[in-house]
Amino acid sequence: MIDSHVHLDDPRFKENRDQIIQNFDRDGLELVVNIGADLESSRASVDLARKYDKVYAAVGIHPHDASSYSPEVEKELIDLAQDEKVLAIGEIGLDYYYDNSPRDIQKEVFEKQLDLAHRLGLPIVIHTREASKDTFDRIKAHMEKHPQDKVLIHCFSESLEMMREYVKLGCYIALGGAVTFKNARVPKEVALEVPLDRLLLETDCPYLTPEPLRGKRNEPAYVRHVGDFIANLRKINLDDLLDQTARNAKAFYGIQA
Template sequence: MFFDTHTHLFDERFQPDLPTVLERASTAGVSRILCLGIDRESNHTAVQLAQKYPQVWAAVGLHPNYLQAVQPGDWDDVVRLAEREPRVVAIGETGLDRYWKDTPLPVQETYFQYHLDLARRLGKPVVIHCREAQEQVVRLLRQEYDRHGPIRGIMHAFSGDRITAQNCWEMGLHISFAGMVTYPKADSLRQVVPEVPLERLLLETDSPYLPPQPVRGRRNEPAFLVHTAQQIASLRGLTCEQLAEVTTANARALFGI
């Protein structure tokens, strides 16, 4: 049974049929799902979904692309949820994004550090977004590692090169692959997959985004994780059953589930 370690089930595209989406996931062999908030409202919705559906857990944070809309008290609300809600098993999604220009990079870096500090204090993993900011993310993570030691967390929807991946797993992080690894032009990303230590490997959909190639153009959902899993299993020389066993064990250990 697979663990989808990154979804946004609060998205309005899931409102009409979320129970059916979760049924399809279960039928496809995806038995555990992490739903990550990106702002104050979605953090609360993620927690509510985790309380309602036993196969769903929550992560709370402020996504770098939404920081320009942060209001007073939003970060304090993240802290309260992370401290008090037992279904919150991770901090994030956080990180840096240089593709979109809505939030100045210094602001993104400040909040990234807030998330790292909170995750370390609570002993929960941090989920990291990195888009066109590999050098900056690795630099901040290296500072964190040098001060405090290994970092529990996930490089989500990894799209970087082998050197970036190695830097991350050597600092204690897990590497999570999404549907991008199935895209025809993703040969360089597929070359990274066999290099990642098996104990640091995770799978995700990033639903409703990044649908795998066989369902490209459709709303992504947790059931489609199997397409990514088939690609990863082939690259690793594993069966899908073996990959499911390893990656689910990795996720459960990381999240304490």
């Protein structure tokens, strides 16, 4: 299994982070990608990747922190991205649910980081919430200019129609614990239809713990519950699904293994 999106640098893992990572073999995890959301977590992601063979990193500024973006921040992201275990720029995008940064600044910083990822030749991990059209329009414009760039929509929560449009652009779709929630009708529709060669699995741990463990702190090993749920939904073999989504994660992130 590959967990394509984790936040193991989160303080909630302080007490047993090392043990969780040391248990990857036992839990059937080939590797995880720890995702940055601001400069501090981007640094921490790179530190974790340097320390552990099975942890890789992405660096970027989440829309919540778009107001913190500056030439100095961008320079440090570029420096961090030189590490061989940094696989992507992310998570970046737009979030109109919380509006922690003004929307015009979010849009500007999103564009800058899309351009940065292209300049660095790195895939792009997208966060979007309550900003469906603006996010899609920017990704579409970017992909029309740079069709070879790779884009992953993390924790996909858009409509079935929007998933189809993203797939037409060549984007990848990541599904996590939310698809297992009882009232998650649209994510289930997406899970049924998304092409298997475009699907990645994730936990977004410590957030969005899947059923039947909802209420607990999420962990990378719980990605199996996401895979099991989708395999049952699609009436396919779990091992086949886990193998395919692992291949997809390697293809997206450019992992040679």
